[in-house]
Amino acid sequence: MNERKNTMKIALFGATGRTGMQVLQQALAANDEVVALVRAPAKVTVQDPRLTLIQGDAMNAADVDKTVQGVDAVISTLGQRKDSPRDMQTVAIRNVVAAMQKYGVKRLVSLTGAGVDAPQDKPKFMNHVIKLALKTISGHVLRDAVQHFEVIKNSPLDWVVVRGPMLTEGPHTGKYRVGWVGVNTGPRISRADVADFLLKQATDTTYLHQTPMISD
16 A cells, blocks of 8 residues: 655544544644544544644534535544434435535545445355344444445545454554455454554555455
């Protein structure tokens, strides 16, 4: 994959989540500017002159519009929580795509789970078991993830949808495998390494219009 040499201005959605916070910290460490839309700014303890916090909700188109204007790329780590509306991820990404088209921002990188299918996948028995369990226990989460992906896939943007397995609080190693479900991937990866990969996709074209799976 190409190593990014130039700094950029990134709109970040999901910055107060555990993975989003890793993206935020690593972006600032790389001297990028970050504009983060957050519902509760007090949850962001990082202070940096290159960080702009906008208080709002990703399901509100006007808030998303303010966040996307003037950036070079968008990264989303939004995901369902217990109190989330069942279509949160889908509505939010629809707002993001509309704002990106309005302002001519082309690159979108979004994180989702392994339940979203890709043509390159070769699921094994355990992968089928896990997906069946997800459909049974949290069917609305899977539906929202899939619908969010459909919005992105049908957009004219330069997108990469990154899929991950079980996320851990392990260290940032910068060493991980990139593959597909059942192909060159394992059962877990640290959030820090997920953030590393997401940031690289802001400029790398290796996985453009694809949904790679990453793991340690």
